[in-house]
Amino acid sequence: MAGVYVHIPFCKKRCLYCDFFSTTCLERRKEYVAALLQEIIERKDETGEPVRTIYIGGGTPSTLDAADIQRIIDAIGTRQAEEITMEMNPGDADETYLRAIREAGINRLSIGIQSFDDTLLNRIGRRHTAQQALTAVKMAQEAGFDNLSIDLMYALPTQTMDQWKADIETALNLNVQHISSYGLMYEEGTAMTHMRDEGSITPIDEDTENAMYDRLCERLQQAGFVHYEVSNFALPCYEAKHNSSYWNGTPYVGVGAGAHSYIRNTRSWNREDLDTYIKGNNVRESETLTEKDLYNERIMLGLRTNQGIAGSFPKQSRSVIESKIQDGLLRETEDGRIVATQQGLHILNRIIEDLMI
Numbered sequence: 001m002a003g004v005y006v007h008i009p010f011c012k013k014r015c016l017y018c019d020f021f022s023t024t025c026l027e028r029r030k031e032y033v034a035a036l037l038q039e040i041i042e043r044k045d046e047t048g049e050p051v052r053t054i055y056i057g058g059g060t061p062s063t064l065d066a067a068d069i070q071r072i073i074d075a076i077g078t079r080q081a082e083e084i085t086m087e088m089n090p091g092d093a094d095e096t097y098l099r100a101i102r103e104a105g106i107n108r109l110s111i112g113i114q115s116f117d118d119t120l121l122n123r124i125g126r127r128h129t130a131q132q133a134l135t136a137v138k139m140a141q142e143a144g145f146d147n148l149s150i151d152l153m154y155a156l157p158t159q160t161m162d163q164w165k166a167d168i169e170t171a172l173n174l175n176v177q178h179i180s181s182y183g184l185m186y187e188e189g190t191a192m193t194h195m196r197d198e199g200s201i202t203p204i205d206e207d208t209e210n211a212m213y214d215r216l217c218e219r220l221q222q223a224g225f226v227h228y229e230v231s232n233f234a235l236p237c238y239e240a241k242h243n244s245s246y247w248n249g250t251p252y253v254g255v256g257a258g259a260h261s262y263i264r265n266t267r268s269w270n271r272e273d274l275d276t277y278i279k280g281n282n283v284r285e286s287e288t289l290t291e292k293d294l295y296n297e298r299i300m301l302g303l304r305t306n307q308g309i310a311g312s313f314p315k316q317s318r319s320v321i322e323s324k325i326q327d328g329l330l331r332e333t334e335d336g337r338i339v340a341t342q343q344g345l346h347i348l349n350r351i352i353e354d355l356m357i
């Protein structure tokens with residue numbers, strides 16, 4: 001069973017930390033949707049497998065009319081799709097819209113809340129308020145959504161541990177089924193990185209960031225959430241099916257400017273160029289993964305999950321694994337899987353680098 005990812009590269013306002021491919025030229029949405037429908041028709045059967053999950057992400061998919069969301073889902077064909085997720089900005093939630101996208105087939109919403117503190121939201125350039133976030137979740141529940149995910153961010157400039165604890169408690173009180181949480185990253189070329197470099201904001205120190213992550217993991221697990229991926233937590237049976245397919249090698253077709261696909265050991269990606277895409281001259285590049293690439297992917301993706309990695313390892317990786325186990329960064333489960341410990345999750349990227357060949 002395969003997945004389809006649909007990229008909607010429009011945002012009403014750019015957040016200061018974001019390096020995703022998106023534009024504020026909202027007037028191009030209709031032309032874009034027309035090009036997107038064309039690509040869907042041409043490519044939806046590319047995996048040769050029935051579609052099990054659809055993920056409409058961005059950008060901000062909730063900048064599209066509900067009728068366009070309906071057209072996109074209809075073009076993919078939903079009969080066998082178990083999970084159809086759409087990302088939503090809390091500022092776009094209203095009752096009519098929520099009911100319309102639910103009727104269009106969306107059965108899972110991912111709401112980009114990030115924080116329940118207006119000062120922090122403003123500092124990172126989000127366009128919504130804490131009250132809008134609370135209202136969006138409530139309205140979505142009233143509209144019949146019973147599979148809701150929210151995004152939260154930590155390690156925001158000036159954020160204190162008390163503020164973070166309060167955000168976690170507010171999130172738990174919302175009765176959502178899934179929480180994704182990321183520490184703020186200073187990506188190259190973003191406004192936030194520029195502000196850091198000129199000294200107008202100071203990043204949170206590494207110890208505080210790690211303590212914030214530990215608090216998140218501890219508190220969410222206490223509340224019954226399964227920590228199934230480094231940044232993702234779900235109530236039992238509510239793990240994101242679409243995202244899980246990225247981690248377990250399920251094929252997926254990515255449509256839209258900048259979208260990535262993975263089919264039979266080949267990765268391909270549409271160029272991040274709105275104009276070319278709208279004109280129907282989309283350029284798609286691809287690479288076929290070698291044995292070495294596939295091994296490195298297995299390490300990179302597997303260690304992010306609570307399933308870890310199994311199977312055989314080259315001799316040099318085995319000795320690195322042994323030394324990481326000694327250092328308390330990795331552990332071996334009874335059935336021979338290698339999984340990151342809580343301490344290991346703090347420096348996961350460094351561990352992955354050491355294990356790659």
Ligand code: SF4
Binds near residue numbers: 014
């Ligand atoms: S809404 Fe999302 S995609 Fe758009 S700028 Fe903000 S973080 Fe980036």
